Amino acid sequence: MVEFAGWSMPVQYSNLGVLASHMWTRENSSIFDVSHMLQTRWEGKDVTKFLETLVVADLKSLPLGSSTLSLFTNENGGIIDDTVINKQDEKGYYVVSNAGCSEKDLKHIHSQLESFQNKGGDCQVKTLDLSLIALQGPKSCHVIEKLTNKSFKDFSFMTSRRMEINGVEVYITRCGYTGEDGFEISVSHDDVVKLTEVLLNEPEVELAGLGARDSLRLEAGLCLYGHDLNEEISPVEGGLTWTIGKNRRVEGGFLGADKILPQIKPGGLKRRIGLIVEGAPARENAEVFDLDGNSIGFHKQGTDLKVKVRNKLQDAKVTKMPFVPHQYYRG
Template sequence: MNHIKFLRNAVKGTAWMSRVPLASSDNMSKMTRFLSISPVTYLEQTVLHDFHIHHEGKMVEFAGYSMPVQYGKVGIASSHNHIRTHCGMFDVSHMLQSKIHGKDRIKFMENLIVGDIEGLADNTGTLSLFTNERGGIIDDLICSKTSLGFLYVVSNAGCKEKDLLHMRERLAEFKSKGGDAELEIIDDHGLLAIQGPESAKTLQPLLEDDLNQLYFMHTKEMKVAGIPCRVTRCGYTGEDGVEISVPNAKATELCETLLEAGVQLAGLGARDSLRLEAGLCLYGNDIDDTTTPIEAGLAWTIGKRRRQTADFLGAEIILKQLKDKPTRRRIGLTCTGPPPRAHCPVLSEGQQIGE
């Protein structure tokens, strides 16, 4: 498995994705202890909470929500391997979905993130980063430029409050200078992630649109099993798949239909192991607001035009690191035996070079 940690000394490394099955003997159930970010007194519930309980979801706290880590007697390792070979479904309705409206929506969004949104074709999106004045990453997100007059944004549940505060503060400042933009929170839709090499084949009978024409990072409004949804060809497992934004009133119905079509339920345990194996960052674990895009190995998210305009928060620090190289960097480690725990020291000839 690919374990993503920080090294203080920059070294060359490339991200890779292993397709070697996760050994069922691994005690993956222990992963639940890492999925609880902070103690809370009240847990939010997604629109699919009752659905999870009905299907024997083992609920844990994650980002302030009650979420399934796995279902019934299906172990995390088994679920992981199923998605690597077939397809599975995750409830990611806890994530923040929003729209940015207004004639200056692109200019506003580019004040907040490092990506080139202006350069996107209609109905395509990109992974990008909210940054702060110090060049640190506030959150990672996907921003899609629709042909319907708005940007569609999906960001992390664990960063929801600070993302909203950041966007609202910057929006007020932007509008005070005459900018035309508005923020709309999408709270009447759930979000499903269908992931795995057989996702398209399994979904296609439920669609009128041809998924072969919905390329990676493309997004489109279409009916899924007769339900109006927004479907985006993306995911966070290292496999092919889509994310489906579905009206709350139809979310359970759609999930039951997908189960009947052969999609297997999957929980947070498999989602975490899949993204880790694929070398994908988890905010709060692998990146945070003290980590720059360059240190995180995410320089590719900074658009070429944005490097020239240098008009995003923290640009001076980030672009200097891009030129001079950082003194620490996130890399992947291949290890044998039990995986190292968080913050375990990494030694080279007895000297600590990272963690």
């Protein structure tokens, strides 16, 4: 167990090491306890208008029951946090964001909300006191179908629904952060242990911790806030231009739009890329060099480079991401 964003979290479980847990998730199904994530409910007649001032997504076009990955931005065009926004019903949105950013997220949200309400805007934001578990891996759908006796062929990636699993009421979204098919399940604190035990009774399911969660996330080319993203990195520089809705690129209207939108065509001064490195693994903040020994940033796909690892230059090559193909269920 280690400290993580003010929570005590498991790095791994006794029956599987990190590598074994990683491979189990790629081949079977794993449960990740992500109850530390911030879950909020947003509603009011002006909720879409308000939320679009804070994030880059085109929420007016988001279908009912669907979700989108988006970003909270600041006035300078940096990223305050990444978040998943779900159009839960006609009245409002269900939003999940990072535990490590929860304090600053809520401070930012409520500061902007107070200003919005003072100008007559109708919107309320409530923090939800619920547990959250992620069931991830290619056999996850089979497990849920078996426990509910329902077919999920019409349950596509990034859509949500209310349902019961073995008598437990949940709000379930077909998504996750491993690159595999899977589900995030929001459930009451009173029922989460019962639900987890029911899932673990299935032979395809094991528990997984932070170690496998990070390696799976990295292979899938997915960002980790505080490492790949921060308040000094823009959506364009973070390789997340695709999260900026088509209408938002024209209309703007979100914090930092005047800094972010002009970066889209030229691509920004810096950008997140993938590197395959030979030998020992390169760690965060490792220096990157061209073949002549000049310290550089990034270059086009396929470019040969050098990366300094333990004061030794190792061969590296720029590669496209994700490193491992996504297996999301598109229906």
